[in-house]
Amino acid sequence: MPLSREDVLHLASLVRMSLTPQEVERLREQLSNILEQFHILQELDTTGVPPTGHSVPVQNVMREDEVQPSLSQHDVLANAPRRQDAFFRVHVVLEE
Amino acid sequence: MDLHWLTIHEASRLLQTRQVSSVELTRACLQRIEALEPALKAFVTVTADLALEQAKFADQRIARGDATPLTGIPVQIKDNMCTRGVPTTCSSRMLQNFVPPYNATVVERLFAQGAVMVGKGNMDEFAMGSSTENSAFFPTHNPWDPERVPGGSSGGAAAAVAGGEVAYALGSDTGGSIRQPASLCGIVGLKPTYGLVSRYGLVAFASSLDQIGPLTRDVTDCALVLNAIAGHDPRDSTSIPTTPPDYTRALVPDVKGLRIGVPREFFVQGMEPGVEEAVRQAVGVLEGLGAQVDWNASLSYAPYALAVYYILAPSEASANLARYDGAKYGLSADGPTMWEAMERTKGEGFGPEVKRRIMLGTYALSSGYYDAFYKKAQQVRTLISGEFQQAFERYDAILGPVSPTVAFRLDEKTADPVQMYLNDIFTIPVNIAGIPAMSIPCGFSDGLPVGLHLIARPLGEETLLRIAYAYEQATAWHQRHPQEAI
Numbered sequence: 011m012p013l014s015r016e017d018v019l020h021l022a023s024l025v026r027m028s029l030t031p032q033e034v035e036r037l038r039e040q041l042s043n044i045l046e047q048f049h050i051l052q053e054l055d056t057t058g059v060p061p062t063g064h065s066v067p068v069q070n071v072m073r074e075d076e077v078q079p080s081l082s083q084h085d086v087l088a089n090a091p092r093r094q095d096a097f098f099r100v101h102v103v104l105e106e
Numbered sequence: 107m108d109l110h111w112l113t114i115h116e117a118s119r120l121l122q123t124r125q126v127s128s129v130e131l132t133r134a135c136l137q138r139i140e141a142l143e144p145a146l147k148a149f150v151t152v153t154a155d156l157a158l159e160q161a162k163f164a165d166q167r168i169a170r171g172d173a174t175p176l177t178g179i180p181v182q183i184k185d186n187m188c189t190r191g192v193p194t195t196c197s198s199r200m201l202q203n204f205v206p207p208y209n210a211t212v213v214e215r216l217f218a219q220g221a222v223m224v225g226k227g228n229m230d231e232f233a234m235g236s237s238t239e240n241s242a243f244f245p246t247h248n249p250w251d252p253e254r255v256p257g258g259s260s261g262g263a264a265a266a267v268a269g270g271e272v273a274y275a276l277g278s279d280t281g282g283s284i285r286q287p288a289s290l291c292g293i294v295g296l297k298p299t300y301g302l303v304s305r306y307g308l309v310a311f312a313s314s315l316d317q318i319g320p321l322t323r324d325v326t327d328c329a330l331v332l333n334a335i336a337g338h339d340p341r342d343s344t345s346i347p348t349t350p351p352d353y354t355r356a357l358v359p360d361v362k363g364l365r366i367g368v369p370r371e372f373f374v375q376g377m378e379p380g381v382e383e384a385v386r387q388a389v390g391v392l393e394g395l396g397a398q399v400d401w402n403a404s405l406s407y408a409p410y411a412l413a414v415y416y417i418l419a420p421s422e423a424s425a426n427l428a429r430y431d432g433a434k435y436g437l438s439a440d441g442p443t444m445w446e447a448m449e450r451t452k453g454e455g456f457g458p459e460v461k462r463r464i465m466l467g468t469y470a471l472s473s474g475y476y477d478a479f480y481k482k483a484q485q486v487r488t489l490i491s492g493e494f495q496q497a498f499e500r501y502d503a504i505l506g507p508v509s510p511t512v513a514f515r516l517d518e519k520t521a522d523p524v525q526m527y528l529n530d531i532f533t534i535p536v537n538i539a540g541i542p543a544m545s546i547p548c549g550f551s552d553g554l555p556v557g558l559h560l561i562a563r564p565l566g567e568e569t570l571l572r573i574a575y576a577y578e579q580a581t582a583w584h585q586r587h588p589q590e591a592i
Contacts, residue, residue, distance in 0.1 A: 013469075017469075018465070021465050021468050021469055021472070022465070024468050024472065025424070025428075025452065025464055025465065025468050026431075026445060026448045026449050026452060027449055027452035027453055027456070027461065027464070028449040028450055028452065028453035029453060029461070030453075033458075033461070036458075037461065037462065037465055040462060040523055041462065041465060041466060041469070043522075043523075043524060044416065044462075044466060044523060044524060044527075045466075045469070047412070047413055047416070047524060048413045048416070048417060048479060050409075050410060050413050051410060051413050051414070051417075051482050051483065051486055052482075053410075054407075054410065054486055054489065056482060056485035056486060056489070059485040059486075059488050059489060060485070060488055061481055061484030061485050061487070061488065062484055062485075062487040062488040062491060063314060063484060064314050064344070065300050065314065065491060065538075065539060065540025065541075066299075066300055066301040066344065066346055066540055066564070068301065068343075068344060068345075068346060068347070071343035071344075073340065081207055081208065085207035085208075086207070086434075088205065088207055089203075089204055089205060089207075089434070089435035089436070090434060090435070091432060091433075091434075091435070091436075091437075091438030092438070098433055098434055100433050100444065101441075101443060101444035101447055102443075102444065103444055
């Protein structure tokens with residue numbers, strides 16, 4: 011089923027990614043084409059087949075909740091695009 | 107003596123017998139890089155000062171008698187593995203100025219052995235691609251023919267090793283990104299069993315598929331590097347709790363009685379005849395050496411693997427790349443509100459292929475489509491893995507081509523994304539099943555390298571190395587180097 015322009019804009023809003031009008035049209039066409047290729051999976055009967063998320067038999071790997079050395083504040087803030095004292099400076103998240 | 111064509115094991119012998127120093131070796135390597143890079147463009151960053159400093163320390167270590175096979179030997183690290191203090195860009199505008207405050211586990215392990223890092227390898231952006239043309243900075247060129255691609259996404263790694271810029275490189279493989287460039291550049295590339303090599307410090311693309319592995323000029327070198335990087339890491343919760351063997355002990359040129367399956371699904375229409383011929387001849391060599399070959403094996407789910415991969419990988423990528431929001435690191439665009447700033451950051455930071463895959467993944471995971479796409483793909487993943495498991499009861503290894511074609515020209519396959527995706531039809535099933543596989547050089551077609559694909563059961567790296575070594579010792583492809591055409 012081909013995608014509409016609205017479908018593409020909706021996806022972009024879920025991703026929180028801006029697209030130019032040319033990108034929207036190009037993606038609409040390319041994604042529609044790619045999605046066509048997935049129909050082949052409908053040929054397979056997967057009734058009762060469990061989904062695999064992960065290919066090795068490792069589960070619930072945890073460690074003891076002990077304090078261990080971590081990065082210094084200096085290192086953590088070193089790549090900050092905007093910083094103020096010991097904080098990352100960001101836009102207001104919740105408006106009044 | 108042409109220092110730059112030395113393998114790791116050859117260089118190591120010369121270093122440990124003091125016939126050459128690490129500083130000399132590193133200088134020769136840096137000179138070679140300087141000479142080739144204008145045409146090859148395999149590196150995003152060259153770390154000359156760091157390398158010479160590491161070489162100096164390596165020489166001291168060698169003098170103390172404290173060296174390992176990797177001590178003092180130059181290496182390139184793909185630019186999606188964190189290197190403290192050295193830019194790690196993933197060949198993306200999003201991380202163009204990102205300098206990690208820590209080293210990836212694999213980097214730490216190499217440094218602990220006294221490896222000398224000469225630079226970071228160019229790649230398809232965020233490891234998404236099969237030609238390295240998706241690098242946001244520049245494409246890398248194939249040393250065998252500069253008008254052709256080296257493959258991808260570890261194109262910088264393959265080109266640097268094949269071109270004699272470094273003895274080895276670390277790459278990553280999610281759908282074929284070590285093996286396909288190794289095949290297109292005529293070198294050895296290994297994707298280990300999922301979980302054998304730590305992903306800590308590897309920038310995540312598809313977390314259930316990504317693996318780091320070596321690209322080398324011969325099989326012995328591959329075993330040496332695997333020894334250094336394999337093994338459990340408590341910092342990677344998907345790391346297998348295993349103690350790996352010494353992989354060099356698998357380097358025995360004996361395949362008598364080994365059972366090989368060659369699935370007919372790996373010989374498709376649209377494949378280049380020269381590739382098919384080289385691969386069949388290679389399997390014939392192994393048969394001649396005593397392996398039992400079933401030329402008519404079958405992996406009936408293999409044709410469905412591409413669709414499974416292009417649902418699962420983009421879905422995982424859409425989750426992994428959501429972190430690039432401009433708040434703590436990376437590109438951070440301005441905007442009047444938080445959301446607008448974030449939208450611009452992603453709009454400006456990601457290239458077209460990355461955008462395509464994020465959108466695809468978001469679609470497959472979105473409500474209304476999740477069952478039909480993502481869940482269905484996960485179910486077919488179970489079928490694919492199960493079929494491999496059954497196959498490995500009858501065969502010790504499954505063989506075929508790595509790529510349907512030899513290296514193609516730059517811009518030849520960029521018009522239609524699906525054309526590019528088809529490059530990985532043979533490599534992808536391996537990642538889906540989490541099993542190990544290797545590409546080794548097996549000849550040429552029209553003067554361009556062809557790779558033989560060897561696939562084994564989980565933790566079957568020793569079988570792969572054994573077959574590869576036997577084949578290599580019976581042929582001489584690994585001694586061929588590109589003409590000094592660059």
